[in-house]
Amino acid sequence: xxxxxxxxxxxxxxxxxxxxxxxxxxxxxxxxxxxxxxxxxxxxxxxxxxxxxxxxxxxxxxxxxxxxxxxxxxxxxxxxxxxxxxxxxxxxxxxxxxxxxxxxxxxxxxxxxxxxxxxxxxxxxxxxxxxxxxxxxxxxxxxxxxxxxxxxxxxxxxxxxxxxxxxxxxxxxxxxxxxxxxxxxxxxxxxxxxxxxxxxxxxxxxxxxxxxxxxxxxxxxxxxxxxxxxxxxxxxxxxxxxxxxxxxxxxxxxxxxxxxxxxxxxxxxxxxxxxxxxxxxxxxxxxxxxxxxxxxxxxxxxxxxxxxxxxxxxxxxxxxxxxxxx
Amino acid sequence: xxxxxxxxxxxxxxxxxxxxxxxxxxxxxxxxxxxxxxxxxxxxxxxxxxxxxxxxxxxxxxxxxxxxxxxxxxxxxxxxxxxxxxxxxxxxxxxxxxxxxxxxxxxxxxxxxxxxxxxxxxxxxxxxxxxxxxxxxxxxxxxxxxxxxxxxxxxxxxxxxxxxxxxxxxxxxxxxxxxxxxxxxxxxxxxxxxxxxxxxxxxxxxxxxxxxxxxxxxxxxxxxxxxxxxxxxxxxxxxxxxxxxxxxxxxxxxxxxxxxxxxxxxxxxxxxxxxxxxxxxxxxxxxxxxxxxxxxxxxxxxxxxxxxxxxxxxxxxxx
Amino acid sequence: xxxxxxxxxxxxxxxxxxxxxxxxxxxxxxxxxxxxxxxxxxxxxxxxxxxxxxxxxxxxxxxxxxxxxxxxxxxxxxxxxxxxxxxxxxxxxxxxxxxxxxxxxxxxxxxxxxxxxxxxxxxxxxxxxxxxxxxxxxxxxxxxxxxxxxxxxxxxxxxxxxxxxxxxxxxxxxxxxxxxxxxxxxxxxxxxxxxxxxxxxxxxxxxxxxxxxxxxxxxxxxxxxxxxxxxxxxxxxxxxxxxxxxxxxxxxxxxxxxxxxxxxxxxxxxxxxxxxxxxxxxxxxxxxxxxxxxxxxxxxxxxxxxxxxxx
Ligand code: SF4
Numbered sequence: 001x002x003x004x005x006x007x008x009x010x011x012x013x014x015x016x017x018x019x020x021x022x023x024x025x026x027x028x029x030x031x032x033x034x035x036x037x038x039x040x041x042x043x044x045x046x047x048x049x050x051x052x053x054x055x056x057x058x059x060x061x062x063x064x065x066x067x068x069x070x071x072x073x074x075x076x077x078x079x080x081x082x083x084x085x086x087x088x089x090x091x092x093x094x095x096x097x098x099x100x101x102x103x104x105x106x107x108x109x110x111x112x113x114x115x116x117x118x119x120x121x122x123x124x125x126x127x128x129x130x131x132x133x134x135x136x137x138x139x140x141x142x143x144x145x146x147x148x149x150x151x152x153x154x155x156x157x158x159x160x161x162x163x164x165x166x167x168x169x170x171x172x173x174x175x176x177x178x179x180x181x182x183x184x185x186x187x188x189x190x191x192x193x194x195x196x197x198x199x200x201x202x203x204x205x206x207x208x209x210x211x212x213x214x215x216x217x218x219x220x221x222x223x224x225x226x227x228x229x230x231x232x233x234x235x236x237x238x239x240x241x242x243x244x245x246x247x248x249x250x251x252x253x254x255x256x257x258x259x260x261x262x263x264x265x266x267x268x269x270x271x272x273x274x275x276x277x278x279x280x281x282x283x284x285x286x287x288x289x290x291x292x293x294x295x296x297x298x299x300x301x302x303x304x305x306x307x308x309x310x311x312x313x314x315x316x317x318x319x320x321x322x323x324x325x326x
Numbered sequence: 327x328x329x330x331x332x333x334x335x336x337x338x339x340x341x342x343x344x345x346x347x348x349x350x351x352x353x354x355x356x357x358x359x360x361x362x363x364x365x366x367x368x369x370x371x372x373x374x375x376x377x378x379x380x381x382x383x384x385x386x387x388x389x390x391x392x393x394x395x396x397x398x399x400x401x402x403x404x405x406x407x408x409x410x411x412x413x414x415x416x417x418x419x420x421x422x423x424x425x426x427x428x429x430x431x432x433x434x435x436x437x438x439x440x441x442x443x444x445x446x447x448x449x450x451x452x453x454x455x456x457x458x459x460x461x462x463x464x465x466x467x468x469x470x471x472x473x474x475x476x477x478x479x480x481x482x483x484x485x486x487x488x489x490x491x492x493x494x495x496x497x498x499x500x501x502x503x504x505x506x507x508x509x510x511x512x513x514x515x516x517x518x519x520x521x522x523x524x525x526x527x528x529x530x531x532x533x534x535x536x537x538x539x540x541x542x543x544x545x546x547x548x549x550x551x552x553x554x555x556x557x558x559x560x561x562x563x564x565x566x567x568x569x570x571x572x573x574x575x576x577x578x579x580x581x582x583x584x585x586x587x588x589x590x591x592x593x594x595x596x597x598x599x600x601x602x603x604x605x606x607x608x609x610x611x612x613x614x615x616x617x618x619x620x621x622x623x624x625x626x627x628x629x630x631x632x633x634x635x636x637x638x639x640x641x642x643x644x645x
Numbered sequence: 646x647x648x649x650x651x652x653x654x655x656x657x658x659x660x661x662x663x664x665x666x667x668x669x670x671x672x673x674x675x676x677x678x679x680x681x682x683x684x685x686x687x688x689x690x691x692x693x694x695x696x697x698x699x700x701x702x703x704x705x706x707x708x709x710x711x712x713x714x715x716x717x718x719x720x721x722x723x724x725x726x727x728x729x730x731x732x733x734x735x736x737x738x739x740x741x742x743x744x745x746x747x748x749x750x751x752x753x754x755x756x757x758x759x760x761x762x763x764x765x766x767x768x769x770x771x772x773x774x775x776x777x778x779x780x781x782x783x784x785x786x787x788x789x790x791x792x793x794x795x796x797x798x799x800x801x802x803x804x805x806x807x808x809x810x811x812x813x814x815x816x817x818x819x820x821x822x823x824x825x826x827x828x829x830x831x832x833x834x835x836x837x838x839x840x841x842x843x844x845x846x847x848x849x850x851x852x853x854x855x856x857x858x859x860x861x862x863x864x865x866x867x868x869x870x871x872x873x874x875x876x877x878x879x880x881x882x883x884x885x886x887x888x889x890x891x892x893x894x895x896x897x898x899x900x901x902x903x904x905x906x907x908x909x910x911x912x913x914x915x916x917x918x919x920x921x922x923x924x925x926x927x928x929x930x931x932x933x934x935x936x937x938x939x940x941x942x943x944x945x946x947x948x949x950x951x952x953x954x955x956x
Contacts, residue, residue: 059541061537061540061541081545084543085543088541088542088543089543092541092542093537093538093541095534095537095538097534100533100534100535101534101535101537101538102535102538103535103539103552103553103556103557104557105556105557105559106552106556114539114542114544114552115542115543118542118543118544118545118548119543161538164538164542168542461658461662462661462662462665464890465662465890465935465936465939466662466665466666466669466932466935467666467890467893467894467928467931467932467935468890468894469893469894469895469897469898470893470894470897470912470927470928470931470932471666471669471670471673471928473897473912473913473916474669474670474673474674474916474924474928475669475673477673477677477916477919477924478673478674478676478677481677481919482676482677571789575791578791578793579791579793579898582793582898583901583913583916583917584916584917585916595793598793598794598797599793599902601797602796602797602800602902605797605800605801605805605812606805606812609797609801609805612797612801613797613798613801616794616797616798617798619791619794620789620790620791620794620798623789623790623791624785624786624789624790626789627785627788627789628785631785
């Protein structure tokens with residue numbers, strides 16, 4: 001069976017500046033990923049790590065500089081506009097900011113109906129019925145359709161966005177930090193909704209996040225990004241319990257551990273901001289902040305190597321959980 | 327939904343824009359604007375139906391009732407030095423003002439808006455060319471160029487030969503002599519609208535919901551019409567209201583200088599100018615059209631202010 | 646981009662604007678049918694005389710030649726001879742009439758600033774008071790009422806009924822004749838300046854910077870006059886350039902309504918008389934004044950605004 005999403009060696013560069021000071025930023029530098037059907041892959045990293053760019057390229061909302069993207073076994077890169085339109089029925093995007101992602105001049109009905117209108121699904125009455133069904137699915141009252149988005153709270157608006165994304169019954173949802181703009185109390189509700197929907201509709205999620213508590217809850221697998229590259233990838237349980245890359249270790253130690261799970265850990269605090277992607281460090285990009293960095297790290301870039309089955313790490317000196325920091 | 331949630335995010339934020347119903351409600355709360363709008367409608371209806379309720383034509387001369395003051399035997403507003411009924415002339419002048427305003431609005435909507443959308447949506451060289459022309463148009467002595475163009479068109483219509491002059495002449499028959507004014511409106515009145523819509527388009531295009539629409543498979547047409555245009559309605563409306571007085575002024579100034587409507591058709595500008603020739607003996611002759619013109623412009627201004635406040639979500643409800 | 650680079654680019658743009666104005670003017674004038682001499686001659690001109698006159702004024706050359714020739718002559722200060730003023734040099738015609746126009750425009754600009762700025766500051770300090778609302782109402786009026794309406798109304802009130810001021814004419818800037826034209830012209834600058842000053846001041850007064858200054862214990866007066874005013878007035882310079890463009894349009898109408906023998910009145914007369922050399926010269930001079938004013942404003946703004954200077 002084909003993967004819901006496969007990304008091969010994706011590179012995305014942006015030109016910045018102009019004239020003599022013109023240069024190029026590599027926001028994504030050779031990322032490969034796969035998301036199986038019905039599975040959630042969490043893509044984790046600080047802001048500026050290239051995770052949103054990866055997601056936008058995955059759905060052809062940005063044009064990759066090089067690399068390939070496959071959705072449901074069909075290659076997305078180089079699709080004609082017409083083919084892209086039909087692709088939209090298979091894969092949808094959920095945005096981070098529920099205030100910016102809904103057109104304030106449209107009613108909720110128009111918003112949720114828009115994908116049906118674009119793809120001419122059924123007749124007008126059928127579309128309205130589908131809108132009502134979708135609103136029910138995401139837990140909004142029936143009278144929501146006639147109102148306009150600004151009458152809703154952030155969590156409700158995100159539900160509207162989810163309803164819109166589900167309208168065409170896609171197999172893949174790319175969720176770009178869908179709860180990070182929401183109140184903590186609301187986050188869990190939306191996460192639960194996403195998990196229920198996944199079970200009911202066999203959805204695959206590429207779930208972008210920087211909050212590891214959320215990741216633990218929803219993800220089957222986790223990929224950690226740093227400065228445009230994947231530095232560690234593996235099953236969610238394993239990454240959370242036994243991170244091997246120093247960067248992941250630092251991220252995990254910064255996140256509040258789930259009560260009753262794991263042992264007490266020393267906190268490793270990352271100092272400084274991530275380096276600028278305009279001028280990335282040589283060798284291992286993390287060496288400027290890594291407590292294990294050695295001379296090799298400054299010159300040789302560590303490849304992503306599968307250390308355990310299904311668990312890959314890009315580090316010269318991976319952390320061994322049993323001896324270090326345990 | 328939990329009460330905590332509704333109290334959470336939504337409380338601190340101001341909605342970026344308002345729903346149409348809300349706008350209508352806010353507008354109707356502004357009494358001055360509402361009354362102004364009603365008065366404007368009344369004036370326009372009166373002006374365009376004046377043939378039905380007036381006994382005299384704007385061009386009828388009557389040597390027996392020259393320079394009669396208002397509220398006298400010779401009509402409500404009196405007569406001018408040729409014994410023509412000032413009320414009839416005033417009503418016709420308003421019609422010309424309305425015609426100029428309507429055409430100005432048409433130019434803004436039919437030229438300025440599409441151009442702004444195109445420049446903002448496509449960017450690139452179309453954008454550069456459009457915006458450079460806007461810069462130039464804004465730095466040009468507008469009234470002088472308008473009068474120059476007016477002079478040219480007047481002469482073309484009067485004595486020009488060739489295809490252009492023929493076309494202008496047939497347009498002139500249709501527009502009752504207002505061709506120079508209309509040409510000037512076409513030349514100048516797309517500018518500020520194009521600039522405003524272009525800027526607004528760029529802002530809207532950068533917002534997530536446009537990206538969302540792309541992600542849904544929306545084509546350029548849907549994005550421009552359903553997403554960009556719908557979010558530009560407020561600035562477009564305000565801009566139209568702000569420019570209406572300027573279009574009226576253009577017509578009046580051009581007619582007053584003799585490159586607008588031809589006599590004996592009376593423009594408000596012509597009436598003010600002709601009346602001013604006798605300002606010492608019969609001041610009402612210039613006062614009547616002056617006050618009318620100022621009043622109409624003010625009413626439009628009040629409606630514009632009301633619309634602007636009603637469309638701006640950051641202002642509180644006004645008086 | 647350095648401040649000098651910005652200014653150099655603006656100067657370039659100024660040239661482009663002037664060239665465009667020249668082109669428009671040239672096209673309008675040259676493509677106007679009819680014959681400027683025939684209209685003025687006492688008797689019908691013979692084809693011979695006609696041809697001689699055209700040759701004399703260089704009107705028989707192909708128009709690109711005329712376009713370039715006129716441009717170069719204009720650049721060297723030669724605008725030809727007026728048709729209407731019996732062979733007078735256009736430059737003389739214009740110089741003789743430039744003073745009333747320029748002094749009226751300058752005075753109106755000054756009055757606009759001197760009256761508009763304090764009004765705007767006062768409204769900003771009393772934001773949302775009755776004074777603020779009154780001012781906003783009055784400024785709507787100031788913007789809305791065109792000069793050719795305001796002139797006769799003021800004349801009727803102040804001259805015809807009160808008899809305080811002359812009903813028309815011009816005795817120089819320092820005379821009672823100048824009052825009505827200046828007041829009429831200044832209405833819009835006052836209204837616009839006051840509105841703009843108010844908005845800009847309110848923004849400055851709300852800024853954190855300003856609050857900090859207040860919190861440091863400086864008196865409100867000091868803060869307003871030393872700090873807020875200086876920052877608040879920087880943006881006001883930008884609209885002054887636009888005012889000049891507006892005023893140069895209005896002054897044409899005011900001069901003709903109040904019978905001031907200035908450039909504006911001459912321009913209207915030239916339009917009516919089809920005195921093309923004067924029309925072209927006047928348009929170009931007005932355009933030049935506008936672009937130079939805008940250029941000065943840009944330079945002043947670059948000097949005043951710290952963000953641009955250091956960038
Ligand atoms: S390669 Fe070196 S610098 Fe990079 S993470 Fe591993 S130990 Fe740290």
